[in-house]
Amino acid sequence: xxxxxxxxxxxxxxxxxxxxxxxxxxxxxxxxxxxxxxxxxxxxxxxxxxxxxxxxxxxxxxxxxxxxxxxxxxxxxxxxxxxxxxxxxxxxxxxxxxxxxxxxxxxxxxxxxxxxxxxxxxxxxxxxxxxxxxxxxxxxxxxxxxxxxxxxxxxxxxxxxxxxxxxxxxxxxxxx
Numbered sequence: 001x002x003x004x005x006x007x008x009x010x011x012x013x014x015x016x017x018x019x020x021x022x023x024x025x026x027x028x029x030x031x032x033x034x035x036x037x038x039x040x041x042x043x044x045x046x047x048x049x050x051x052x053x054x055x056x057x058x059x060x061x062x063x064x065x066x067x068x069x070x071x072x073x074x075x076x077x078x079x080x081x082x083x084x085x086x087x088x089x090x091x092x093x094x095x096x097x098x099x100x101x102x103x104x105x106x107x108x109x110x111x112x113x114x115x116x117x118x119x120x121x122x123x124x125x126x127x128x129x130x131x132x133x134x135x136x137x138x139x140x141x142x143x144x145x146x147x148x149x150x151x152x153x154x155x156x157x158x159x160x161x162x163x164x165x166x167x168x169x170x171x172x173x174x175x176x
Contacts (some may be wrong), residue, residue: 051069
């Protein structure tokens with residue numbers, strides 16, 4: 001595979017069929033390098049376009065209270081189970097499709113530190129149990145806002161964490 005990097009953060013690469021009996025140098029000379037660069041740059045510029053569109057959109061995260069209402073039975077069961085152990089912080093997450101995920105953290109600082117990364121994977125926090133008590137939905141939403149603030153300098157990560165990326169991609173698929 002040949003990789004082309006368009007700046008420090010984005011790149012592209014695609015495979016080629018190589019003939020073992022022929023010198024790799026001869027095969028590389030035969031490639032259309034302008035076409036290789038064009039293909040790679042077109043792919044990397046998609047992220048630039050997404051970042052530009054995302055700047056214009058509002059944050060698209062559902063409120064935690066609405067998520068808890070939608071998943072009321074699993075949330076209640078999770079809280080009941082996890083409140084027995086006050087030694088860790090537990091979070092029930094939803095992948096946005098069909099899976100509920102159980103993640104635990106040593107303490108609140110660890111949870112808060114990992115929350116931006118969790119959100120960039122487009123995973124929603126349904127509930128958090130800390131010190132054996134469920135965290136109020138409003139507090140979870142405050143932590144999400146703080147996590148988004150940390151991601152402001154990373155346009156694609158921010159777009160993923162804020163719900164904008166999924167929206168932009170769904171719009172692109174609908175038009176394509």
